[in-house]
Amino acid sequence: MQTLYSRPLTLRGLELKNRIFMAPMCQYSARDGMPGAWHLRHYVERAIGGVALVVIEATAVSPEGRISPADLGLWSDEHRDAFAPLVAAIHEAGAKVAVQLAHAGRKASTAVPWLGKGLVPEADGGWEVIGPSAARFDDSYPMPREMGPGDIERVELAFAAAARRAVEAGFDAVELHAAHGYLVHQFLSPLSNRRADGYGGSLEGRSRLLREIAPAVRGVLPDSMPLLARVSATDWIEGGWDVEECSATLNAVKAAGVDFVDVSSGGLSPAAKMPVGPGYQVGLASRVRAATGLPTGAVGLLTTPEQIEQALVTGSADAVSLGRLLLRDPYWPARQLPAEARTPPAQYLRAFA
Numbered sequence: 001m002q003t004l005y006s007r008p009l010t011l012r013g014l015e016l017k018n019r020i021f022m023a024p025m026c027q028y029s030a031r032d033g034m035p036g037a038w039h040l041r042h043y044v045e046r047a048i049g050g051v052a053l054v055v056i057e058a059t060a061v062s063p064e065g066r067i068s069p070a071d072l073g074l075w076s077d078e079h080r081d082a083f084a085p086l087v088a089a090i091h092e093a094g095a096k097v098a099v100q101l102a103h104a105g106r107k108a109s110t111a112v113p114w115l116g117k118g119l120v121p122e123a124d125g126g127w128e129v130i131g132p133s134a135a136r137f138d139d140s141y142p143m144p145r146e147m148g149p150g151d152i153e154r155v156e157l158a159f160a161a162a163a164r165r166a167v168e169a170g171f172d173a174v175e176l177h178a179a180h181g182y183l184v185h186q187f188l189s190p191l192s193n194r195r196a197d198g199y200g201g202s203l204e205g206r207s208r209l210l211r212e213i214a215p216a217v218r219g220v221l222p223d224s225m226p227l228l229a230r231v232s233a234t235d236w237i238e239g240g241w242d243v244e245e246c247s248a249t250l251n252a253v254k255a256a257g258v259d260f261v262d263v264s265s266g267g268l269s270p271a272a273k274m275p276v277g278p279g280y281q282v283g284l285a286s287r288v289r290a291a292t293g294l295p296t297g298a299v300g301l302l303t304t305p306e307q308i309e310q311a312l313v314t315g316s317a318d319a320v321s322l323g324r325l326l327l328r329d330p331y332w333p334a335r336q337l338p339a340e341a342r343t344p345p346a347q348y349l350r351a352f353a
């Protein structure tokens with residue numbers, strides 16, 4: 001059967017062999033931000049499994065931007081040099097690769113999920129946490145220090161420097177993490193941004209950080225390289241950030257060279273009431289795509305070929321990202337793709353004939 005998910009997709013100069021992406025998923029397995037043996041095995045296996053684009057997990061642009069002490073980072077040239085062989089190995093396995101650049105803001109310095117919850121104190125390897133306002137995520141999380149103009153400028157420079165290193169390491173694309181209640185989303189949402197200066201208040205003020213980061217990052221990318229953004233399209237809280245504000249902001253950054261938006265949701269506050277179920281964010285992707293005209297990704301509990309195909313043929317999205325399904329089953333795409341669209345490495349040809 002002809003399927004849309006098996007058809008190629010071009011973003012700027014990047015040709016993707018199908019429309020199935022690997023969603024970014026923190027592995028909490030880095031030492032001092034460096035990728036290691038786990039990352040090599042984890043990402044290369046999913047690349048062999050047939051996704052067109054591997055999106056490497058949230059990778060911090062500065063040490064204090066890590067969610068946990070075990071997050072990946074790209075804040076030095078040593079990190080760049082450690083990523084280069086991982087990028088080359090993913091290419092060798094037949095996929096393209098993006099890195100999700102991130103700053104955790106008030107959700108930084110927290111425990112690796114399977115080791116605990118909430119704040120990691122400085123004595124245990126934690127650090128001072130910054131955010132748009134002195135308002136914490138919940139009682140178990142650190143209280144952030146409100147960022148001054150110098151902090152904001154440093155973060156913007158760090159995003160651009162990390163993007164430059166991503167280019168030098170051989171990545172095919174860069175994704176800005178503006179979702180899930182991390183720093184950029186903290187600025188965007190009126191629930192976490194209580195600033196009285198030019199980076200708060202109106203939508204224009206709250207979106208200023210993203211509107212400044214996007215062109216700064218675009219400025220260090222080659223023209224042919226796409227810039228992706230991941231957003232939470234809603235906080236799922238009355239009076240919070242919503243699809244309308246999200247779409248208006250994306251329309252503003254489109255001109256700055258954002259080429260693709262991956263539409264997720266939530267993560268800003270534990271008070272959110274998320275209607276989680278099969279394909280629960282596809283409707284959000286559809287609304288963002290209609291309002292912005294941007295090539296759009298859908299994600300969230302997409303687990304069957306029928307669901308994926310439906311998200312694409314109905315015009316809700318141009319691509320899908322798969323998360324937990326690929327953790328359970330790295331070769332799922334290779335099995336679902338029609339024979340002519342399967343691209344196993346030569347070593348595995350006999351298994352996928």
Ligand SMILES: Cc1cc2nc3c(=O)[nH]c(=O)nc-3n(C[C@H](O)[C@H](O)[C@H](O)COP(=O)(O)O)c2cc1C
Pocket residue numbers: 023024025026027057058100177179180230264299300301302321322323324325
């Ligand atoms: C272990 C794990 C780690 C995650 N880490 C990230 C991350 O680094 N960046 C991000 O944007 N989303 C992250 N997510 C969210 C996923 O990218 C995805 O949006 C979510 O799991 C829903 O898709 P799924 O139902 O296909 O898993 C993570 C999810 C999981 C399960």
